Amino acid sequence: MDxxxxxxxxxxxxxxxxxxxxxxxxxxxGFITHNASYxxxxxxxxxxxxxxxxxxxxxCLKELPALDSIANNENYRVETVHxxxxxxxxxxxxxxxxxxxxxxxxxxxxxxxxxxxxxxxxATLVVxxxxxxxxxxxxxxxxxxxxxxxxxxxxxxx
Amino acid sequence: MRRQTSYIIYAFLTACFLSYxxxxxxxxxELQEHTLGTVTEKNWQGKFLLIGIGYTSCPDIxxxxxxxxxxxxxxxxxxxxxxxxxxxxxDPNRDTVENLDMxxxxxxxxxxxxxGTQEQIKAIAKNMKATYGYSLEGKPIYPPLPKQYEVYHxxxxxxxxxxxxxxxxxxxxxxxxKIGQSLKRYVHG
Numbered sequence: 250m251d252x253x254x255x256x257x258x259x260x261x262x263x264x265x266x267x268x269x270x271x272x273x274x275x276x277x278x279g280f281i282t283h284n285a286s287y288x289x290x291x292x293x294x295x296x297x298x299x300x301x302x303x304x305x306x307x308x309c310l311k312e313l314p315a316l317d318s319i320a321n322n323e324n325y326r327v328e329t330v331h332x333x334x335x336x337x338x339x340x341x342x343x344x345x346x347x348x349x350x351x352x353x354x355x356x357x358x359x360x361x362x363x364x365x366x367x368x369x370x371x372a373t374l375v376v377x378x379x380x381x382x383x384x385x386x387x388x389x390x391x392x393x394x395x396x397x398x399x400x401x402x403x404x405x406x407x
Numbered sequence: 408m409r410r411q412t413s414y415i416i417y418a419f420l421t422a423c424f425l426s427y428x429x430x431x432x433x434x435x436x437e438l439q440e441h442t443l444g445t446v447t448e449k450n451w452q453g454k455f456l457l458i459g460i461g462y463t464s465c466p467d468i469x470x471x472x473x474x475x476x477x478x479x480x481x482x483x484x485x486x487x488x489x490x491x492x493x494x495x496x497x498d499p500n501r502d503t504v505e506n507l508d509m510x511x512x513x514x515x516x517x518x519x520x521x522x523g524t525q526e527q528i529k530a531i532a533k534n535m536k537a538t539y540g541y542s543l544e545g546k547p548i549y550p551p552l553p554k555q556y557e558v559y560h561x562x563x564x565x566x567x568x569x570x571x572x573x574x575x576x577x578x579x580x581x582x583x584x585k586i587g588q589s590l591k592r593y594v595h596g
Contacts, residue, residue, distance in 0.1 A: 305513040306469040332474075335513065359474040359514070363582045369468040387468035 274402035277391045280375065280383040287376045289361065290354055294326035296404045298396070301330050301362065301372040304338040308388035309371040313346055315389070319397040320350035324404040330354045332362060332370065377403060431573040436531040438495065438523040441508035446521065448571050455490040455574075455594060456567045457586075460537050462498035462558045463510045470579065475564060477515040478583025479590055487517070489594050495531060496522040497539040498558050500550070525550050537561050566593065 276282070289299065300316055302309035313329070320327040327350070331339050334357040343353065362370065367386055375383035389396065434448045434456065443450065457480060459472040476492040483490060494511050496502035499522045502510075507520035522528065532539055539560035541548050548556060562579035564586060574593055577586045 303469075303513070305463070305473075305510055307464055308467050308469065333513065338513065359471075360478050360582065360584055362471055362474065363584075368580060369465075369470045371468070388466075 274399055274406060276383065277395055277399055279387075279390065280385045283374075283381055283384045285381045287374065287379055287381045289356060289365070290328060290330055292326070292328065292376060292379065295378055295407055296325040296400055297328050297376045298325065298400060299328045299330060299374040299376055301332055301356070301365070301367070301370055301374075303332045303370050304335060304342050306370045310342060310346065312371050312388055313342075313348055313351065315393040315396075317346075317348045317350050319393045319400075322397065322401070325400040328352060328354060330356050332356050332359055375400070375403070377407070431536070432534055434567045434571040434573070435534050436521075436523075436527070438521040438527055438531065439504050440519060440521055441504040448567075451491045451519075453569050454488075455569060455590075456493055456565075456571075457490050457590070458493045458495060458535070458565045458567065459562075460495045460497055460532070460535075460539065460560055461562070462496050462560070463502050463507065464498065464558075466557065470562065471583075472562060472564065472579070473511060473514045473518065475577075475581070475583040475586060477518060479564075479586035480517065481515065482584060482587030483590055483594060486591075486594050490590060491519060492517060493519045493521060495528075496520065497528050497532065497537075497560050498541075499523060499525065499528060500552050535565055537563065566590065568593075 287299070292299075298316070300312070302313065304310075316327050316329065329351040331354065334355050336353065336355065339353050339355070343351070362372065365372065365374070366384075369387070371388060373385040373389060374381050437445060437447050440446045457476055459476050461470060461472050473494050476494060480487050480490045480492045492515065494507075496507050502522050504520070504522060507522055511518035511520035523531070528539075537560065539558065541550075541552055541556050541558055543553065543556045564577040565573060566575045566577070568574050575589060577589070
């Protein structure tokens, strides 16, 4: 008779362990959980960090080298989307900042910032299997390694 | 009856006074532009002016004020030339007219960037009932400014008519497309 509560307790413990392992990637502070479909650009990886930036935005330029340093990774892709059609200015900034691994994707519609629910730049989304799962507004204050480990963890969870 | 009449007259006079004092002042400024030099509200004759204020060296997040100005004006399509979009920097210490001109042209070749001396900025802010200031580590500071500081400011967008009377004020976050819809109504008259 006494075994029944023990079995129940063990079942609860096992359930909680399995649910913890399903979401064990610790979300870095400032990234907000957000569920929405993503259709701004075509993505080639199951886990993507999409960064919206512009040449006129100083914190965006400060952020690019950090993103470039973690972009060469087989677990995820870093997609940079410039808001505004200005390829010569993008190329000049990439050359000046020594950016080698980030794409020069352009979103000509500047209104897309508002359409995605952001009030400014930089703005970052984490997209998993075509769905936006996390969003971050402004300059990412975490080290590139923290972001790299988190994205790798999210990929391994799939 | 006499008392009632005097109340009516008093109420009428009060309403007149309040409407006069609440009315916004017509636009008046003297500022600097990269190629035009000194400009005033008399420049861009016959045009509506859509004006936003801000600064270019945003530290962690850059607002979309200039995007909203460009989007709103360009949504007018063939009537876009009826409205001149103007961005006024309240940080003349760091924003030179040259840098400001390069900055605003990233958004639209029609965009005008203006700034001036501290006195000129103070005067236009007062005229538009805009607010701005500088801070360091959360405390307000005043010119002469140190090397590092932050700028804070109100973020409305103002529409003035060709007669330089204030027509409408738009809140931050309304978005350029929505402001553009209002512009259409005013420009069509």
